[in-house]
Amino acid sequence: MRTYLLLVAAFFFATSQVQAQQPVFDLHVHLHHREASLREYEAQVAADGVEITGLGVMWFGGPNQALQGDIEHVRLNNDWVIDLAAKSSKLLPIGTVHPYDGDAALSELRRIAGRGIKVLKLHPHTQKFDSADPRVLALANLAGQLGVIVLMDNANILPGDSEKLFNLALQAPKTTFIFAHMGGLNFRFWNILAAVRTAENLFANNIYFDISFMVALVGASPIENEFAWTIRNVGVDHVLLGSDFPQASLAQNLNALNKLSLSDSEKAAIRYGNAQKLFGLIPRQ
Numbered sequence: 219m220r221t222y223l224l225l226v227a228a229f230f231f232a233t234s235q236v237q238a239q240q241p242v243f244d245l246h247v248h249l250h251h252r253e254a255s256l257r258e259y260e261a262q263v264a265a266d267g268v269e270i271t272g273l274g275v276m277w278f279g280g281p282n283q284a285l286q287g288d289i290e291h292v293r294l295n296n297d298w299v300i301d302l303a304a305k306s307s308k309l310l311p312i313g314t315v316h317p318y319d320g321d322a323a324l325s326e327l328r329r330i331a332g333r334g335i336k337v338l339k340l341h342p343h344t345q346k347f348d349s350a351d352p353r354v355l356a357l358a359n360l361a362g363q364l365g366v367i368v369l370m371d372n373a374n375i376l377p378g379d380s381e382k383l384f385n386l387a388l389q390a391p392k393t394t395f396i397f398a399h400m401g402g403l404n405f406r407f408w409n410i411l412a413a414v415r416t417a418e419n420l421f422a423n424n425i426y427f428d429i430s431f432m433v434a435l436v437g438a439s440p441i442e443n444e445f446a447w448t449i450r451n452v453g454v455d456h457v458l459l460g461s462d463f464p465q466a467s468l469a470q471n472l473n474a475l476n477k478l479s480l481s482d483s484e485k486a487a488i489r490y491g492n493a494q495k496l497f498g499l500i501p502r503q
């Protein structure tokens with residue numbers, strides 16, 4: 219019996235070591251309290267035995283919001299996250315603006331793109347804007363022109379969330395979008411992409427998703443297999459991993475992903491490969 223237990227323990231130890239050595243990119247990390255949050259995140263992944271290859275960091279969320287009319291606050295914090303990322307090649311800085319700030323928002327987007335920002339995060343719920351507003355489309359179109367990816371919350375907290383974002387992507391075909399949380403518990407909506415891709419001259423295939431928090435939520439649930447089915451319908455090569463720290467840990471999301479009915483190569487693409495291609499990440503040596 220003792221020998222059996224030792225073998226089981228050795229198996230799980232080896233498995234955890236392999237998982238720890240696999241490249242992992244966490245797209246969705248909120249630094250609510252600046253460097254203190256980053257230190258907390260780093261301590262958490264270290265305690266969980268996860269080796270991070272890279273992570274996307276954003277300064278907003280929680281007590282620190284990017285609200286309409288507060289453009290100076292937004293500029294200062296965008297500069298902070300850019301300067302933070304300059305200290306580590308692992309960090310991908312994510313900026314933001316408020317779409318309703320109009321020309322000031324467009325100007326700030328041009329400025330931070332010039333400073334190397336590759337991803338712009340917008341959050342209709344916390345920033346209190348309508349995704350169908352023309353000012354959002356104007357911002358999205360400019361992002362596309364500048365080569366900036368638009369990451370938008372898609373937890374379906376607001377009515378018509380997924381439907382509005384889908385139409386936004388159709389109206390801005392030259393812009394790449396990542397819809398965070400893949401529609402929340404309304405993820406079924408996005409299976410429509412399997413049909414949309416067959417329509418001639420309709421869809422630019424410019425929608426990606428992150429499954430932050432959602433994969434941890436649906437893991438080991440009655441809808442787990444349906445979630446995996448949806449990932450295949452939207453395209454495994456268009457899905458990225460995130461933690462949504464501090465609301466969930468990267469380990470929680472990784473463990474749930476590892477249990478999904480996806481192949482090892484599909485899981486590897488979601489963990490790192492898709493992010494590497496989308497963001498032009500330098501391959502790990």
